Amino acid sequence: MSAVTQRLKAARPQLALLAVALLVNVFVAPGFLDLRLQDGRLFGGLIDILNRGAPVMLLAVGMAPVIATRGIDLSVGVIMAISGAVAAAGVNAGLAWPVAILAALATGLVCGLWNGLLVAVFRLQPIVATLILMVAGRGIAQLITEGRILTFTEPHLIAVAGSTLAALPLPVVLALAAAGLTGLLVRATALGLFVEAVGTNPRSSRLAGVHTGLVLGAVYVWSGLMAALAGLIATADIKGADANNAGLWLELDAILAVVIGGTSLYGGRFSIGRSVLGALVLQAMRTAILRAGLPPELNLVLMALVVAAVLTQQSPAFRPVATRLMARLKNKEAQA
Amino acid sequence: MDMKTLLGSRKISRQGLARRMLGIGTAVLLGSLAAGCDSGDKKGLTVGFSQIGSESGWRAAETKLARQGAEQRGITLKFSDAQQRQENQIKAVRSFIAQGVDAILLAPVVSSGWDEVLGEAKAANIPVILLDRQIDTPNVDLYLTAVTSDTIEEGRVAGRWLAGKVQGRDCRIVEIQGTVGASLVANRKKGFEEAIATAPNLHLVRTQSGEFTRAKGKEVMEGFLKAEAPGSICAVYSHNDDMMIGAIQAIKEAGLKPGTDILTVSIDGVPDIFKAMADGDANATVELAPDMAPRAYDILLAYRKDHAPPPKWVQTPSKLYEPDTAAAEYARRKDLY
Numbered sequence: 001m002s003a004v005t006q007r008l009k010a011a012r013p014q015l016a017l018l019a020v021a022l023l024v025n026v027f028v029a030p031g032f033l034d035l036r037l038q039d040g041r042l043f044g045g046l047i048d049i050l051n052r053g054a055p056v057m058l059l060a061v062g063m064a065p066v067i068a069t070r071g072i073d074l075s076v077g078v079i080m081a082i083s084g085a086v087a088a089a090g091v092n093a094g095l096a097w098p099v100a101i102l103a104a105l106a107t108g109l110v111c112g113l114w115n116g117l118l119v120a121v122f123r124l125q126p127i128v129a130t131l132i133l134m135v136a137g138r139g140i141a142q143l144i145t146e147g148r149i150l151t152f153t154e155p156h157l158i159a160v161a162g163s164t165l166a167a168l169p170l171p172v173v174l175a176l177a178a179a180g181l182t183g184l185l186v187r188a189t190a191l192g193l194f195v196e197a198v199g200t201n202p203r204s205s206r207l208a209g210v211h212t213g214l215v216l217g218a219v220y221v222w223s224g225l226m227a228a229l230a231g232l233i234a235t236a237d238i239k240g241a242d243a244n245n246a247g248l249w250l251e252l253d254a255i256l257a258v259v260i261g262g263t264s265l266y267g268g269r270f271s272i273g274r275s276v277l278g279a280l281v282l283q284a285m286r287t288a289i290l291r292a293g294l295p296p297e298l299n300l301v302l303m304a305l306v307v308a309a310v311l312t313q314q315s316p317a318f319r320p321v322a323t324r325l326m327a328r329l330k331n332k333e334a335q336a
Numbered sequence: 337m338d339m340k341t342l343l344g345s346r347k348i349s350r351q352g353l354a355r356r357m358l359g360i361g362t363a364v365l366l367g368s369l370a371a372g373c374d375s376g377d378k379k380g381l382t383v384g385f386s387q388i389g390s391e392s393g394w395r396a397a398e399t400k401l402a403r404q405g406a407e408q409r410g411i412t413l414k415f416s417d418a419q420q421r422q423e424n425q426i427k428a429v430r431s432f433i434a435q436g437v438d439a440i441l442l443a444p445v446v447s448s449g450w451d452e453v454l455g456e457a458k459a460a461n462i463p464v465i466l467l468d469r470q471i472d473t474p475n476v477d478l479y480l481t482a483v484t485s486d487t488i489e490e491g492r493v494a495g496r497w498l499a500g501k502v503q504g505r506d507c508r509i510v511e512i513q514g515t516v517g518a519s520l521v522a523n524r525k526k527g528f529e530e531a532i533a534t535a536p537n538l539h540l541v542r543t544q545s546g547e548f549t550r551a552k553g554k555e556v557m558e559g560f561l562k563a564e565a566p567g568s569i570c571a572v573y574s575h576n577d578d579m580m581i582g583a584i585q586a587i588k589e590a591g592l593k594p595g596t597d598i599l600t601v602s603i604d605g606v607p608d609i610f611k612a613m614a615d616g617d618a619n620a621t622v623e624l625a626p627d628m629a630p631r632a633y634d635i636l637l638a639y640r641k642d643h644a645p646p647p648k649w650v651q652t653p654s655k656l657y658e659p660d661t662a663a664a665e666y667a668r669r670k671d672l673y
Contacts, residue, residue: 245549296545
């Protein structure tokens, strides 16, 4: 069996979930699956989901290796706000757009380095270490924007969210490219194995010669970089840096996406591709809820019900029950 | 044995003495501070203002106008930012009482749990004026008055404007709500629905929450545009300007012209919506006046002069602005927010 078909087989539950979520969308809005090419860009419901889901896809790409090391990064939503604020303040202060974008990405790296330092060197528990930035970071972003929504008109920065590459919105291309690059980094090299080793048993992996500190630090730096890119997209999308709301609670969506992708919070095995699928499942459900025309009071309840159903279906305790049910159904069919 | 007891008690008394001396020192220090305040400003009032925080541009503008208004009236303002926490506000009010201010302005972060601390202010004979939000209390004597906008009226003003704008034409309206569960959201919705109920040609066809943010406002509007037949949405009503600014971008990206193809009306009056109106992208906004503190100062000064208690609720006007004055209004506001 080739590696690709093996991967697809492993991702069957996530693909099935995505198919169900898309079916709900078709049910809610007929013509949802229609794709049309106009002015060199694809339009349609699928593209909308990819486009709106791009920030959480990026966060999930960064979060998956972190969770695989038995860690967690609660600060990614806040890093989005800070990097967006840096980019907006940069172009408004007259910096050239490439400099502003690089500065925003560098901000993400620095934030990730801070988290990595606390976790890898000072041995703080990841949830506490990243909580520090999560709590303080919005204040930093607000200091940069002076508490206002910092709007800008720099066309290149706006193009980060508003332009098209290869018939796809640029955020989609960026998210898929980041996922591809990360997947290559962890699977074409031994890096992924190191990450999983550190998450499964840090002590024995250290004894086996894995530089655990370096691996731990690196995953947080990468997560920071992905978050900064997501922040750039979110900021460019509304042509303004909203320090109070950019990326708000998205760290939780990213964690959920990774978990739906089948990665355990206890660390160990992880998959970038399945985490991206997890992010798309979440966005597809959100899109369906937004377009269903139901009262908005139901939004969160519906989301919670669906997530609960998805996660119980994945739980090991549920599997034997499901298998037995399926067997009984098959028996009945056979009898009939 | 005796010696030990003696030593022990001496130790205790020494500690006690140190504590007492510290206490006296603090009292003297506080006393001299208070005296300094009194002698420094014999004629003008001293007012304490416990603000919720600086979570939005509107809130920042309210604070800025509170400072400006105090300066213009010769009032010494003691300002405290509660950073969204009620316990900080309670502490601030207690410290204002201890400092013997002449009045307290309170923008309450939550509606309940104020009875005790406001009782303390009342016992100290310090009038309290609520700003921007009301509180739940069985005893309305705890505060002098509340200066807030009428959030139902804001929705009505928006609805009436839309009814007037489309005349008898059939109009399918979509609504972008604020965060579900806020009383403000329920009121802005209620007022708008009341106003359009009288016009049978106005139909509210979709409503969804944009959580008061630009990004969510944009996403929700994208959904509306996809879910409704092309060209069938005639107007969008948003519970705040920020969500409308997001919605305007979504309309533009769908290849339509906001302000022409789809009418817009929203609430708050933040500078960026005036900019959008000046650019022809938006049609109307209902202002939530940020000058609540200066209004409170005037009520306070009048009350101190003639001792007639003001009404329990002073409503700020909900004024509607249209593109004709937008450029001037933008210039007037842009440094305030």
